[in-house]
Amino acid sequence: MNVYKFGGASVKNADGVRNLAKIVQTQANGDLLIVVSAMGKTTNALEEVTRACHQQQPAEAYSRWQTVRQYHEAIMNELSDQSPVPAFAPVFATFSQLERYLQQTPDESYDCVYDQIVSVGEIISTQIVAAYLNSTGIRAHWADARQLVRTDNTFREGKVDWDVTCRQIQQMAQSADGIIVTQGFIGQTPDGYTTTLGREGSDYTAAIFAFCLNADSVTIWKDVPGVLNADPKWFDETVLLERLTYQDAIELAYYGATVIHPKTIKPLQNKDIALYVRSFLQPQQPGTEICNNEHHLDIPSFIFKINQILISLHPYDFSFIAEDNLSRIFGRFAEAGVKINLMQNTAISFSVVVDNNPDKIPALLERLKQDFRITYNDGLELITIRYYNQRTIDRVCINKKLLLEQKSRYTVQLVVKDLG
Numbered sequence: 001m002n003v004y005k006f007g008g009a010s011v012k013n014a015d016g017v018r019n020l021a022k023i024v025q026t027q028a029n030g031d032l033l034i035v036v037s038a039m040g041k042t043t044n045a046l047e048e049v050t051r052a053c054h055q056q057q058p059a060e061a062y063s064r065w066q067t068v069r070q071y072h073e074a075i076m077n078e079l080s081d082q083s084p085v086p087a088f089a090p091v092f093a094t095f096s097q098l099e100r101y102l103q104q105t106p107d108e109s110y111d112c113v114y115d116q117i118v119s120v121g122e123i124i125s126t127q128i129v130a131a132y133l134n135s136t137g138i139r140a141h142w143a144d145a146r147q148l149v150r151t152d153n154t155f156r157e158g159k160v161d162w163d164v165t166c167r168q169i170q171q172m173a174q175s176a177d178g179i180i181v182t183q184g185f186i187g188q189t190p191d192g193y194t195t196t197l198g199r200e201g202s203d204y205t206a207a208i209f210a211f212c213l214n215a216d217s218v219t220i221w222k223d224v225p226g227v228l229n230a231d232p233k234w235f236d237e238t239v240l241l242e243r244l245t246y247q248d249a250i251e252l253a254y255y256g257a258t259v260i261h262p263k264t265i266k267p268l269q270n271k272d273i274a275l276y277v278r279s280f281l282q283p284q285q286p287g288t289e290i291c292n293n294e295h296h297l298d299i300p301s302f303i304f305k306i307n308q309i310l311i312s313l314h315p316y317d318f319s320f321i322a323e324d325n326l327s328r329i330f331g332r333f334a335e336a337g338v339k340i341n342l343m344q345n346t347a348i349s350f351s352v353v354v355d356n357n358p359d360k361i362p363a364l365l366e367r368l369k370q371d372f373r374i375t376y377n378d379g380l381e382l383i384t385i386r387y388y389n390q391r392t393i394d395r396v397c398i399n400k401k402l403l404l405e406q407k408s409r410y411t412v413q414l415v416v417k418d419l420g
């Protein structure tokens, strides 16, 4: 069994869906399961629908939803220019279900409502893809990931129950006929509420299915030639990394190389399943292979995060930053769902760098103020260089003010303010 994952960019229009079918036809060998994300920017658009719905603005929610619906209808129309016409009836049933949901006034928490609405993007995209594959003669079995991936009820960040999930996935795979087409990013609680696994979580879903099915490999099809030594959106002269160890891959993803979701690597490493990152624009190219190899990177890789805030906490009573203070601080960050990108302490101050998320940071600062005097500096960049040298540090610091630097043997992290 091999697992393919197609993200939103790969299926953003009818040509993307046709290209997916071509890749399946020309590249796949043997049993295949494909994980598909919501088309294009649908998840962002459904987040806006959720916001309006939760703020009790039904007209606004409905109008935003209609834009999403029309986008998918246009793709289906374009894919219907052939005989036989793909059987899209399940998509229209999903539209109606969501429209009924939007008509009620949901009294669940915001995060719960978010998952019920946003997950629909993946349901629709997979229904379209499965119908299209079947219409071209590629037998496709649509599998509902909500019946397969069991999570707890941490809405928007569901934690996987691996025993139940593996049992359900294995049972489904035994009886499926043809290529299995399923949704990335979504799961279900024991009491039947849909959950999502965290933004960009479809890569992780591919790893979950691969783990449970003891797959031979996972291939994630992207709009880049593979894993590069920097994001080409930021850097002009990038280099393709043809081979990576699981360790280098997990470190790069952890520090923020968004080409792979950071949770993807562990399930694959645990079962020694190779991960390929390949280009859906040049599917004949080999891309990057991530596996249990001895190939250590010999060039530096760069990871940029913008919109960072450096927060420094100083205990009011001049007490040391020791275990009791630290556990209180980490508790506050965990409650607020804020991930720490970098931390450093002195005797009486503790500094962290985090994404400056306006939904989370102001409330977190209010809470921390009860125990600590706070200073902060926003509008910063966090630059991580793996396998750094002084030349690379100097290069990224041109025209930047350096506020904090942290070095380990292989990795340097620099918190800088742009002076330009």
Ligand SMILES: Nc1ncnc2c1ncn2[C@@H]1O[C@H](COP(=O)(O)OP(=O)(O)O)[C@@H](O)[C@H]1O
Pocket (backbone or CB within 6 Å): 006, 007, 008, 009, 010, 200, 221, 222, 223, 224, 226, 227, 228, 229, 230, 231, 232, 233, 256, 257, 258, 259, 260
């Ligand atoms: N080191 C890197 N190598 C390649 N791409 C990277 C890297 N870091 C960030 N990216 C970005 O990741 C993007 C692909 O990931 P993503 O947009 O999440 O794909 P999808 O949503 O299709 O799964 C690329 O367009 C690129 O801008």
Ligand SMILES: N[C@@H](CC(=O)OP(=O)(O)O)C(=O)O
Pocket (backbone or CB within 6 Å): 006, 007, 008, 009, 037, 038, 043, 044, 121, 184, 185, 198, 199, 200, 201, 202, 203
């Ligand atoms: N659709 C979800 C899940 C995902 O992983 O999407 P993509 O594969 O397009 O990054 C999101 O946008 O967060």
